[in-house]
Structures are given as C-alpha cells and as structure tokens.
Amino acid sequence: MFSIDKFIRPHLLSLKPYSSARDEFEGEASVYLDANENNLGSLAGGVDYNRYPDPYQKAIKEKLSLLKGIRPEQIFIGNGSDEAIDLLVRLVCEPGKDEVILLPPTYGMYEVSANIHHVGIQRVALDERFQPVFEKIAAKQTDRTKILFLCSPNNPTGNLLNPDTVERLIKSFNGLVVVDEAYIDFTEAPSWSTRLFEFPNLVVLQTLSKAWGMAGLRLGMAFASPEIIAYLNKIKPPYNINAVTQELVSAALDKTAQLQDMLQVITTERERVMAAFNQMPLIEKVFPSDANFVLVQVANANDLYAYLLERGVVVRNRSTQPGCANCLRITIGTPAENDHLLGSLKAYSQEKSVA
Template sequence: MFKLNDIIRPNVLKMKPYSSARDEFKGAASVFLDANENNLGSLAGENYNRYPDPHQRKLKERIAEIKGVQPEQIFLGNGSDEAIDLLFRMVCRPGQDSMLHLPPTYGMYEVSAHLNDVTLEAVQLTPDYQMPVEEVLLQVKPTTKIIFVCSPNNPTGNLIEPDSIEDLLRSFNGLVVVDEAYIDFAQAPSWTTRLQEFPNLVVLQTFSKAWGMAGLRLGLAFASPEIIAVLDKIKPPYNINEATQELALQALERQEALQDMVEEIVQERELLMQALPTLATVEKVYPSDANFILVKVKDADGLYKSLLNKGIVVRNRSSVPGCSGCLRVTVGTLEENQELLKAIAAF
C-alpha cells in the first residue's frame, strides 16, 4: 500500500519551509513595511514593486473551477520543469534512489535525474510506442521512487493506453507521474479526473501548448493535497511572478478562444497526416494525439538540413532510440504547413 511518508526524503520531512513576509501577514493593511520592497513604485509598471502571492490563491481557485479539482490539489511551477525537479527533490535521495522512464520520451526527466544524482532506469516503449507494464514492474527496485509516463508522449505523439497506466498505479508504491502537456489536443479524459482513486498519482499539465503561453513559463501539477503540501513546502517562495499570474487569470476567461484554437490545430494536424504519406521521401506517419507529428523519412539528416536552408525548422529526432530516421513536426498555420509540404516534396 502506498504511504507518502515512506518515500519522502527524511530531511524533507523534517525541514521547515521558508516563511516569507507574505506568509507571516494575512489580512488588509494600508502601509506595507515588512518585505523590503520599493515603496516608491516600479519602473516596470503598476503593481510590480510588490511581491506576488506566494501561493497563487486567485489563480488556483480559477483553475480548480475549470479543471474540476480542489485548489489544494494544484501546484503551480515555473514551467512543468520546476515541478519535475521538485518531485525528484521530494522523494529521491541523491546517490541512493532511482527513477524510471519510458524512452523515447521527454528529455527533462533524464536531465533532472542526472542533476539530482538519481539513478536512471529505462524501459523502452513497444514498437507501437505503448508501455510494457509487466517489463516496467520487473525493472522496479526498492530504490525506485518515481516513474514518468508521458501521455500523449513526446516525441511520438500518441496516448499511452489508460489500462496500462492504471495497472502501474495499482502495482507501484512510488509516485506515478503522468505528463499531460499535450492532453488538450487528445480525445481522452485527463487523469486529473481520477486523483481521488490513486494517492500516488501526479498529473502534469502546462499553459505552454494549447493555451499559447510558452513565453510565460507556467506549469501545473495535480495530486493529493498531501503531495501538493510537500511541493509547496520545498518550492522557492515567489516562484510565479505577478505578471504571469495576472495574464494567466485573463487567459482563463477565454475558454471559447482556447477551444477554437485547439480545433484549428487538430484540423490542420489531420490535413498534414493525410498529405505527408503522399510524399515520396516519407516512409511512415505515426498517429498523433498532440500538436505535432512524428514522421519517418528516407533521409532524416538530409531533409532536416534541406528544410533549414529554406528557413523551416523542425526537430530531428533520428538519434533518439526508437525514432531512427524520424523528424518531429509541429503543426503550424495553414500557410506554414503548406510551405512545409512544398519543401518536403521538392527534396
């Protein structure tokens, strides 16, 4: 049975979080002389001379309404990368513990493991990019604290079978982190709908993709209130700046615009997936539930350089195990996609 305190690092259990000026005072006041801010104002604009809410209360309340969760189940980070790093710090003892991921997948899991001196274990996805659950469970060691599952997966684009993820959640007594950065483009329910069932489930999402806010760096983690409380305990006090909080609140009021953009991207994705296989150099187009497509071609390096010479930048994934000969293509505008198809046809 999963018990959070059994996997949290002992020093994290014992530590006291930093207490900021905004933590110590709660309420209304007219004169703030407690945080060593510049009381004359800000050269960057109104409101920015004051520290932001360290707990992002208004933003979490609005996200909770939209996502159907409680504010206490939400952690906000400087991109999803901050949540990934903090999860390592929360449960993995440097030089002792291990994590497991499923390549080909998002590279930051490996980077964070190395950064935190955590042993990296890997189980390759199947040829159709699904998770071999039995093999994963055989690979689990007593020191394995986290398993990362990216769904829809990057760079392959496909959803991981939900039954496989459920089997993992029921069988593994560590954290199962389901990274849903691209879930808005998929016809599937989010794992946030099942947080109550699985105390070891952490779901990552982001404002960088469907919401079009990559430049603001705002990531989300959803989990039990107990897990979120620990993440809040170990995060930097003011990790989400005031401008990001304000702009995110404005974006959350534009749900219809979000749906319009997602529908347009999905429509363009489907048109690309129909057109790409007709091109001579394209060998295979993999199914996608994301805003990008993995494409196997006859000469990945040559085509990549040819596209660069025409000012078109895609991602060459041919050196990634399991993606030999593949380019990852983000779905662009209608005009950009047409330009891409013409350039590939001319190669």
C-alpha cells in the same frame, strides 16, 4: 495503503519552509513595511510590480479548480512543468541511492532532472507501437525506485499511452507515478487528474505552454493529493511565479471559448498535414498523433532536416532517440506555415528525383 510520508527524503519531513512576508498575516493593510520592497514604485511598468507576488497563486488556483474540477489544495503551480519535475525528484529521491524509471523515447527533462540530482535511471523502452510494456517495467522496480514517469500523449511520438496499462502501473507501482499530460488538450481522452481520488500515488502534470499558447509565460501545473501538494509547496522557492505571469494567466483562463477555437484550427490542420504526408513517397511512415505535432520517418532525416533549414523551416530531428531512427518531429503551425512546409517537402522530393 500508499503514504507519501514514507517516500519523502527524511531530512525534508522536518524541514521548516521559508516564511515569506506575505505568509505572516491575512487581509489587507494600508502601509506595507515588511518586505524591504521599493515603496516608491517600479521602473518596470508602474506601482504594482514593486510588490512581491502571491506565493501560492490563489487566484489562478481558484480558476483552475473550476476549470479542471480539482480542489485548489490539490494544485501546484510551477515555473513550467519542468519545475514540478525537478521538485518531485528532489522530494523523494536520495542522491546516489534512489532511482527513477523512464520509458524512452520520451521527454528529455526527466533524465536531466535525475542527472542533476545524482539519481539513478532505469530505462524500459516503449514497444514498437510506442506503448509501455507492463511486465518489463514491473521487473525493473526495486525498493530504491521512487518515481515512474509516463508521458501521455508521449513526446516525441505523439500517441496516448494505453489507459489499461497505465492503470495497472499506477495500482502496482510502489512509489510516485507521474503522468505528464502536456498535450492532453489536443485529444478527446479524459485526463488522469479526474481519478486522483482513486490513486494517492498519482501525480498529473499539465501546462499552459501548448494548447493555451503561453509558452513564454512558463506556467505548469501538478495535480495530486493535498499531502503531496503540501510537500511541493514546502520545498519550492517562495515566489516561483512572477506577478506578470499570474496576471496574464488569470485573464487567459477566462477565455475558454477562444481556446476551443484554436484547438479546432490545430486539430484540423493536423489532419490535413498528416493526409498530405501520407501521399508523399519521401515520407516512409507517419505515426499516429494525439498532440500538436507529428512524428514521421524518412530515408535520410539528417539530409531532409538540413534542407528544410535552408528553406527557413525548423523541425526537430529525433533520430538519436530509441525507436526513432530517421525520424523528424514536426509541429503543426498556422495554415500558411504548414503550406510552406508542404511546399518545401515537395521541392525536396523533386530535387532528389532529378538527382
């Protein structure tokens, strides 16, 4: 049976976490003289912001618990998913000794976090359909391999990973399997968070930056066993989510009807844009997408990227990523923005045909 205690870096097992002023009592008081705050108020918008925020974001976790069907003690909230990624590497990987497995092309912060903590990286490229190859991944695992990162839907390719392969990997991997679902809201597929009770080594990441439209607030989530979440809370900064973010996110989580409306617009526009791409000779391949972006392959990505910039359109050139030669990743924008993009692509085609 998997036990997270066997994977925690030894010195963290006995770590005594920082005890914040708000950790040391329950209930309400009339006079707070415990945290060296400025009791006169705040220059940033009133009295409220002179107080430290809830270090465990209890109000948000209660709403997420109802929304996601996950117990509050199974939820970690971070400053974006990037904080959860960083803390997971820090939690189980000994610098200069342990390693993680990445499946390129994939989200770049897994590699950045590993490098920051001087953790080794084993790379197992996705196949030509951007799917994981179980046998190749299994062959890379050693007793030093502590985390397998899976991104589904994958960034930058946009596709969901095969669920049967993902399940085999979770069951067989002797370490943490982190499934990053930043784009899960744009699909009809169930979240792996619905199966946490089956897999004690599973960590699922989600974010409010994409479908919920709150990238500027920086709030990400990790869902896992209560034991893993307790360790993440133990090593996180005491007040990692500021009061403004907590207030705005809590209010936004009540607007699920508006979320569905936005998702409908984005997915409809995604299909429209992809259909237009498929009619353009300059686009050699349109990859399937379960996200709010589309990966396309063209003859000369660098040239097209520069041309779009001249017309005020910024996309992402992913040509340096494995399996993504001459590929651009294009986010689905508003209908007007998408029209501008498509018009720019047609103009590019016309100019090249004349030349």
